[in-house]
Amino acid sequence: MLRYIVRRLALSVPTLLGITFVTFLISHALPADMAIANLGDHAAQDPQLVAAFREKWGLDRPLPIQYLVYLGHLVRGDLGTSITTEQPVGVELALSLPATVELATASMILAIIVGGLLGVVAGVRSDSPIDVVIRTVMAAGVALPTFWFAILLLFVFYFGLGWAPPPGQLDPGLAPGRPITGMYAVDSLLERNWPVFWNALAHLVLPAIVLATIGVGFIGRITRATVLDVLRTDYVRTARAKGLAERRVVWRHVVRNALIPVITVIGLLYAQLMAGTVLTESIFSWPGLGRYAYSSAGNLDFPAVMGVALVVGIFYVAINLAVDVLYAYINPRIRYD
Amino acid sequence: MTNLDLIGSRVELRAVAEMRQAVRARRAWRTVGVLISVLVVAVWAALALAAPVVAPFGYDDQRVDESLQPPSARHLFGTDNLGRDVFTRVVYGGRVTLLIGVGVVLVGSVVGMMIGTISGYLGGAVDEAIMRSTEVIMAFPSIILAMAIAVALGPGIVHAAMAMVLVWWPGYARLARGEVLSIRHLEYVDAAVAIGQLPWRILVREILPNVRSSIIVLATVDLGSAIVTAAGLSFLGLGAVPPTPEWGAMVNMGRELPAAWWIAGFPGLAIFSTVLAFNFLGDAVRDVLDPRHHT
Numbered sequence: 001m002l003r004y005i006v007r008r009l010a011l012s013v014p015t016l017l018g019i020t021f022v023t024f025l026i027s028h029a030l031p032a033d034m035a036i037a038n039l040g041d042h043a044a045q046d047p048q049l050v051a052a053f054r055e056k057w058g059l060d061r062p063l064p065i066q067y068l069v070y071l072g073h074l075v076r077g078d079l080g081t082s083i084t085t086e087q088p089v090g091v092e093l094a095l096s097l098p099a100t101v102e103l104a105t106a107s108m109i110l111a112i113i114v115g116g117l118l119g120v121v122a123g124v125r126s127d128s129p130i131d132v133v134i135r136t137v138m139a140a141g142v143a144l145p146t147f148w149f150a151i152l153l154l155f156v157f158y159f160g161l162g163w164a165p166p167p168g169q170l171d172p173g174l175a176p177g178r179p180i181t182g183m184y185a186v187d188s189l190l191e192r193n194w195p196v197f198w199n200a201l202a203h204l205v206l207p208a209i210v211l212a213t214i215g216v217g218f219i220g221r222i223t224r225a226t227v228l229d230v231l232r233t234d235y236v237r238t239a240r241a242k243g244l245a246e247r248r249v250v251w252r253h254v255v256r257n258a259l260i261p262v263i264t265v266i267g268l269l270y271a272q273l274m275a276g277t278v279l280t281e282s283i284f285s286w287p288g289l290g291r292y293a294y295s296s297a298g299n300l301d302f303p304a305v306m307g308v309a310l311v312v313g314i315f316y317v318a319i320n321l322a323v324d325v326l327y328a329y330i331n332p333r334i335r336y337d
Numbered sequence: 338m339t340n341l342d343l344i345g346s347r348v349e350l351r352a353v354a355e356m357r358q359a360v361r362a363r364r365a366w367r368t369v370g371v372l373i374s375v376l377v378v379a380v381w382a383a384l385a386l387a388a389p390v391v392a393p394f395g396y397d398d399q400r401v402d403e404s405l406q407p408p409s410a411r412h413l414f415g416t417d418n419l420g421r422d423v424f425t426r427v428v429y430g431g432r433v434t435l436l437i438g439v440g441v442v443l444v445g446s447v448v449g450m451m452i453g454t455i456s457g458y459l460g461g462a463v464d465e466a467i468m469r470s471t472e473v474i475m476a477f478p479s480i481i482l483a484m485a486i487a488v489a490l491g492p493g494i495v496h497a498a499m500a501m502v503l504v505w506w507p508g509y510a511r512l513a514r515g516e517v518l519s520i521r522h523l524e525y526v527d528a529a530v531a532i533g534q535l536p537w538r539i540l541v542r543e544i545l546p547n548v549r550s551s552i553i554v555l556a557t558v559d560l561g562s563a564i565v566t567a568a569g570l571s572f573l574g575l576g577a578v579p580p581t582p583e584w585g586a587m588v589n590m591g592r593e594l595p596a597a598w599w600i601a602g603f604p605g606l607a608i609f610s611t612v613l614a615f616n617f618l619g620d621a622v623r624d625v626l627d628p629r630h631h632t
Contacts, residue, residue, distance in 0.1 A: 018473030026485050127359045134365055143613035147572045147585070148605030151592045159595035168351050275478030279569055283592070293481060294573060297488040305485050309477060316476050 119223025
């Protein structure tokens, strides 16, 4: 197992390098002019200002050199400086990452619970009317454009009924308290700061529901398919033959085995959630990676965009590795060597 | 035949009858779903094609005195804050959104199929290099990468579509490569080599036809997500530029106007219904063309 982990870690290095190379190509080889984007049209008329800008950010050097310089900084843990805010990208990412992790994790838990339940019910009652209803709901969840759903929820539950708090991570009057993990709900829970905790949780509900809809259909379909497979296995027939109640057969034998494949798709699901955060976060003013990616991309702030891409890439590789290891641990039939 | 056997065969018969009924019910539901989906897609496509004839107004006709009107007989989907008819804009918007979605899948699948087929057929270092680059591109969430490319190219429909194609082809390339690897050493390919066929002729005559059907399956399943992504890019302001009507951009316009829900509501409904219909059709096509896949 240890050898497997080491080999996977080594194999992930070229992938990560490739990720930096792709983002570098996009930000440097495509015809966008960062000087115009950052200086504004007026200052960009002045060749001296433009030249000074290009020199300051090293844009006047050959592309391969620029890439090597970037990598050199990267190896030392320096992700560069944001052109728009002049702050270190690493610091800004560290500030926005917890918000995204909090949101993505909350919606993933929600998606696993709801999607898993729907999938089990649909699988056990396959081809019944309730199966058809659940499958229609799940298909709708997959097809729902996140940004539209987010806006509808805000219209109804914030503007209309006034049940949900305004967009943002916390009400303006509240202070998040001392950062421990940087996730407001978790930190306030650890500090037993109940007003902040409930407020943070309330702010989390709508964006988490929006993000979770992507995963509900995804997990529900897989769970349903595996439940159908498990129901056909010999051990389920044995369990029924020895006279176990159907409820017990389902919970003890079917559900436990049907949920194993779900673990393998968590990595994939996290990928989809990360993509969903760009739209969801910008609608709910959620100060996470997605909103950071969007705003820095709008400013053609290439160190920031590369930083986001890199962090997301590392996340991917790490999660997929963790999932594979976890899978081997849970399912003793799988051995990596 | 003993009594026990008789009972056994009766039980079996009943089980078979029940199974047949379940299959029939499933087919019936599927047929209903397919019919509705075809209808939805056909209606949106027809409206988009016939937009200049169907639309009651011009898509940029601003009547300030009629702004923010709720749906009525005169304005079926209401009017936006500039007094433009939302129904007209939804009808015209379908042209842009559907064209980008279908265009990206079409170009992406053809490009991906060619790259993947060549990669699988040549093998060796070329194959290795191509497969590694597809892995890297697929390690990004597609919209984040498409967003970065679209930003670098500057907003615009063509740029958004180009950005999406750059992100879209690897899935097809990998699929095509896998298919090529599984058939390139089959006897009929060896036979073509033996009778001295030229490599490109073997590719076109013997290999491509076998790759095509799985590519078509993936493309139909993929159409829905291409449309959502295209609309999402426009929603973020990276696709269609005002005053061009586009479904995603229209939803964005209405997001600050909760009292005028119809501005964001109807274009969003258009995206939702189209994607739902395409997803359903995609599943149906996969069930028919790909017997290995069962749901």
